[in-house]
Amino acid sequence: MSTESRAPSLTDAPEQLDFEVIESRDARRARISTGALIGIVGVMLGVLFFGTEGSASFALSDAFADVQLPTIVIPGAPVVAVAAVACLLVAAGFLSGRLRGRQRTLAGVIAGLAVVIGFLTWAAAGKDLPFPVANQLAGTVFTATPLILGALCGSLGERAGVVNVAIEGQFLTAAFAAALVGSVTKSIPAALFAAVLAGVMMAAVLALFAIKYLVDQVVLGVVINLLASGITGFLFDQLVQPNSRALNNAPTMDTIPIPLLSDIPLLGPVLFDQTILVYLAVISVVVVWFLLYRTRWGLRVRAVGEHPEAADAVGISVKRVRWQAVLVAGVFSGLGGAFFTVGSIGSFSKDLTAGNGFIALAAVIMGRWHPVLAATMALFFGFVVQMASQLQTLNTPVPSQFLLMLPYLATIIAVAGLIGRTRAPAADGVPYAK
16 A cells, blocks of 8 residues: 655645734833823813813914905814813723724824814813914914924934034024124025025034044034034124124015915915925925935935944945035024024024024934924924914913923923834944044
8 A cells, every 4th residue: 555645736725824913022111101191191181171161263264364264163172072082092092002003103193183182172162262273383384494404404414323412503503694694795595505504514513523533422512502602692792783783684584475376275375475494494304305215325324324334344434424414414404593583583692593403303303313204293393382372362271381391391202212112323423433
């Protein structure tokens, strides 16, 4: 009796394999922390529900708009209750671990919208004046413009492995240069050129000591900020202030409406009737993303930021690429600094930038060193800052100072790793000596 062995055929059905997804410790901690935070916010909205009375009004147009959109009136308490329940359901989904991939992202977006809508509804409920939605959106874009440019500066430099704590100093020197040159020449292009040149020069100082002399980059950034504050303050006191009419009276940018698009109600004036700096900020996001992720140079930048030894082994000059990235990043910080003078008020005062460079750095961290995400976080910070000023007109019981703390609180939460992984480029801040 013989036994015949048959080779497996291509038509044989393969065995069903079951794969078990194992969650890492960091991912589990981030998921639980995120769920807990959303749950706490949901509970807070539930508490606010008991103090919500009357209806909330939201004005979609300002008083000077050519086309007046209707004012939306919604019941206060029910909307706050729905927002609280939505946050609690999302929190339960995070804590249970059943949300995966895009589901988790969608749930996070729903929770964010619920928090904003619920909080604004509570703040506007029962008030005589409606919440000005048009002013909120316009103010968000205005406030976020220098933050976007600063975030692009930080993202580009740190992707190459150079920590840039000096964005504040770059903003300050660029703002001073733009105000001085703009006052003398009465030319917006000349002022922008001077601002960009000042931003690049401060970036060169950062690159010189960080890349060539291997100075600790965080300490160096703090020193550059103090240097910028001291130099601009000294020159302002000794040169500009005694002759402020001639040296501190720069022209300001006019808005440039885009035909047809600027006539769209609500969004038209917000997005398509802005100054050239706003348009440059939007274009810059696309440009930096394209440079980093669609060009050979961008690949080299990311390589020297992640593993400079490996990049050097294949013939890439680490120091040269880092110099290039830091200097190009200085262009965006220069444009961001120009916003504070020729882009808005037309004059300079000491420490005019008021910490916006540090907020831009926070946007870089919150955006996980990605230009598009960093720009999005800059918009978030702009939204919160503008909301604080808008809520003052409604006489809400929440102090505006507390609202201004929210961007920094969110940054601390992100740095602590409580909302997902925020890993910087592996060689970020690590000097490279061949």
